[in-house]
Amino acid sequence: MATKPTLHEVAAAAGVSQASASRALTGRSASPDMVRKVRRAAKSIGYLPDATARALRLGGRRQVVFGVADIGNPNYVQMLRAIEEELDETANVSVTALGRRENQSLELLRMISMGAGDGLIITPIQVTRALRQAIRESVVPIVVIGRLEPGLEVDNVFVDSSEAVQMAVDHLVEAGRSHIGMIHGPENTNPGKVRRAGFHTAMARHELSRVAVREVTATDFTHAAGVEAATRLLSAVKAEGEQLDAIVCVNDLVAIGALHAADQFGLKVPEDVAVTGIDDTDLASLYKPSLTSVSLHSDERGRVAAQMLRDRFEDPSRPPRKEAVQPTLKIRSSTIGEAR
Amino acid sequence: MATKPTLHEVAAAAGVSQASASRALTGRSASPDMVRKVRRAAKSIGYLPDATARALRLGGRRQVVFGVADIGNPNYVQMLRAIEEELDETANVSVTALGRRENQSLELLRMISMGAGDGLIITPIQVTRALRQAIRESVVPIVVIGRLEPGLEVDNVFVDSSEAVQMAVDHLVEAGRSHIGMIHGPENTNPGKVRRAGFHTAMARHELSRVAVREVTATDFTHAAGVEAATRLLSAVKAEGEQLDAIVCVNDLVAIGALHAADQFGLKVPEDVAVTGIDDTDLASLYKPSLTSVSLHSDERGRVAAQMLRDRFEDPSRPPRKEAVQPTLKIRSSTIGEAR
DNA sequence: TTGTAAGCGTTATCAT
């Protein structure tokens, strides 16, 4: 009872050979009598087969692990779908949610080194020094989805989300907006930082005045945080007598929150204020008004990552590849009114 | 090149012992020189470690596989989250998307029998005779989430979604609606069948007239299918001069579709027509008007399933358990107007 | 630090 019973024990308990026990349980060739005896013995001593040992002998398919911060995030879901589809013939894909723990991806690498998978796709929120080191030393192939500072030799797909913010601003300017605010994401996250920079770049390029009161930071990438931040933004604008005719949001969820807040303030979208999101979630087209959003092509990024991993399985010595995916602007009602 | 290189080959190529090769790659105790030599050899012959063999030796954690029809479905996402949380200490959880293939869960059982996991949680869309047989014969523990006909001895969590539909109808009747229609799900799916029956039961109980034209069947559980079905429904109602003041929908996505269709027809929700969903997705509270929906408590079902599996790991001989989760009605604006 | 050899729990091969 103390230690996990093995097939050996089952065989002993049933008074038969280990080979017979194996056959009886997997139903190859065994007499009905044998099957009864063995199954009974197995049950009585609480035997459960060891998947790993079986897989070793049977030579199953490769196991690929996909590590994400939050499995509820539609981006990751899209990536997962694409990865699974792309790797369908090659491997089983399993997702592991890391939460927003400091060491997120690191723990995962440790798991992997325990034999949890033959390959790894990660989407790190923040790339620490320790993580870079772990990646460098890893024996199992890793593909990183996300921006990486130069100098790390690893397969990598990324999208320039600074560019994404700039596309949103450009679009707003073309649509005649000039008093543009932004709801940023948390400063200590990669997307938060990068998109903030993109906003500043675009505003400078268009020579639009950045007014402190028009920029706020959401505490999270969620709907609730969006409502809160947008409320803060609109209150401040009102209090200071500032102008505002557009809000760029760090992602779709936050943008939907902003839509709600605008409604609370009695503002019409897009007549009074235009709103843009990033990610082009399903939500963007489902919501009313439908949300103008910049697609970061999560599916494409997932697909490319999967291809990289597959290629590496086939030729482990090939040099690491880096590939960029271009964002795309999807114009909808929240910025131009009568789109359908 | 033909066959996958093993550590044995690496050692041979580097001219060292297999043990040294292992140590050099995993970085235990090896001279810098040894590490260089081995890593080079490994790269040159294209060696990749075998996760299974490692796991066998290292005794990693249990692998639990969660099989779902569609990983994009928020219900499954919620379940997965709960399962992962519940099993955090016990096992790694991996999701496998089966698609809507005929043999969905069967294939999964075959994978499992190849050693892909130590335990299985499945959410079968349809329970075929073959699946029942496979479940009965399986040596690895299985938990089924979903309604099951009696006679199958297996751990099982379910929710009575017929009851869920009835709760929706009851609520609408209490709110003064009497001409109630329903958008059903595909007839060849379990939820489709069960919810259809629930609707008929409730309508009979309230002695409300079921009019053929007020019931339509969506081809899928998606938003698009909802728009299409609702359009069909509203056209028919209009053409026949029928009355309609409420639409019960087979799930939230379809309900959102119905909301859009109603808008197209110039109908106000809930003034002209009330709409209900099932699942209580995030979408339900995000959408405007927010959607009255019956929660099927996916998280709770996931949690219970995970507990059952854990309990079975601990005592494989315990008798199978069946547990029911009760649906809950969440009233929002799409049926009563001024809810916030 | 390095090599030798013994498993990890299972299934497949070969006799019987």
Next chain:
DNA sequence: ATGATAACGCTTACAA
């Protein structure tokens, strides 16, 4: 149909 035994690819005492 059953039993003995050799793998599967790797890590780790133990000895050198």
